[in-house]
Amino acid sequence: MPRSASRPLLPALLALALLLPAWPGWAQPAGGQAAPPMDWFDLAMGCTAGLALFLLGVALLADGLRAAAGDRAKRLLGHATDGPLRGLLTGTAATTLLDSSSVTIILLIGLVDAGLVGFAQALPVILGSNIGTTVSSQIFALGIEDFAPILLALGLLARALAPEPWRHWGLALAGLGLVLFGLGTLGEAVKPLQDQPGVTEWLRSSDAPLRGMLIGAAFTLLIQSSSATLGVVITLASQGLIDLPTGLAMMLGAEIGTCSDTLLATLGRSRAAVRAALFHLGFNIVSVAAGLLLIDALAGFAAWSAGDTAQQIANAHVAFNTVGALLCLYATPALARWMDRLLPDGRAGRPATAAAE
Structure with missing residues (x-):
């Protein structure tokens, strides 16, 4: 299995610093009208708590799913050799089971490195992993934070009382509850920002596609999870702090930032494994570039698909990743x-291991 998904608090604090910089315009909006008084310390503590709970929940969810379904997902990946469509569906299913495209691709890199899956057969699986990441964004957009305590309680009960195979699912359920609880905490913490014109103006200035994309990529690099980035973006959108173009640009940036883990996983592995990770990076760069060029069309579809901005971003995430994967699917052999x-084939460093550890 790959390294633990547990994240220290430092990335959460760094992410907070990225979202809430000491911007001079925040204290005094344009036009000279003073913003309503605000306790910035309470805001910082609330955001830190929300992000920390959210990232801890992501870690518990990933750990629980990997323990419960990791071997099953690994076997599933190992049999994804019967054509591009099956590979695509396999990657989607494995990422849904593991709640992480990075984990799916790292496992796949191990299988490619060991010669258990051919490089050409791995490419549709990588495309499918991009589709699988959209499941979590749909969950975040449902706005079911009020049910987080129920999920936490059920998960902890299963963890404590259920037979061994079900305890891991209990951990995953508790992790999902903590994810939703963290999002709810973050959403409550940022509500006062709605009354700070300087803040909202700065956030909405990120609707310049390239700038918003860079923010999304940097945030994902800091917290090492595109799903977590989408969760934060959807939360900000649900509070009216960012508009649809800003959210879409940040969503596109998350597709770039998520490639870092898979690139690191290729160190010392075979050339076939390196090619798999480079394909993931190259596909995401090309698709994001296309997304930036067609962002108005993507925004038009998103606005048509739902009434609120949070759901629009989640729907655009599904459409963007699905269409991109399908367009590329049958070109994977070439x-x-x-x-x-x-x-060409050859060793990229030390001898290969049999699978992703």
């Missing part, structure tokens, strides 16, 4: 041959 010539 792409695999091209990458074989670009980076």
Whole structure:
């Protein structure tokens, strides 16, 4: 299995610093009208608590799902060789089970490195993993934070009382409850920002597609989870702090930032494993570039698909990742041959391990 999904508090604090910089315009909005008084310390503590609970919940959810379904997902990945469509569906299912495209791709890299899955067969699975990440954004957009205590209680009861195989599912359920609780805490913490014109103006200035994309990529690099980034973006949108173009740009940036883990996982592995990670990075860069060029069309679809901004962003996430994967799916054999010539077989470093540890 890959390294633990547990995240220290430092990334949460760094992410808070990214979202809430000491911006001079925040204290005095344009036009000279003073913003309503606000306790910035309470805001910082509330955001820190919400982000920390959210990231802890993501870690528990991932740990529980990997323990409960990790071997099943690994076997599933190992049999994803019967055509591009099956590979796509396999990657989608495995990522849904593991709640992490990075974990899916790291496991896949291990299988490719060991020769258990061919490089060409791995590419549709990688595309499917991008679709699988959209499940969590739909959950975040449902606005079911009020049910977080129920999920926490049920998860803890299962963890304590259920037979061994079900205890891991209990941990995952408790993790999901903590994720929703953290999002609810974060949402309550940022509500006062609605009355700070300087803050809302700065956040909405990120609707410049390139700027918003860079913020989304940087945030994802800090917290090492595109799903977590989408959760925060959807929460900010639900509070009216960012508009649809800003949320879409940040969503696109998260697709770039999520590639860091998979690139690190290729250190010392075979060229085939390196090619798999480079395909993931290249596909995400090309698709995000296309998304930036077509962001008005994406925003138009999102606005048509739902009434509130949070759900619009989640729906756009599904459409963007699904359409991109399907457009590329049947080109994967040609792409695999091209990458074989670009980076021929050979060792990239130390001897390969049998699978992702």
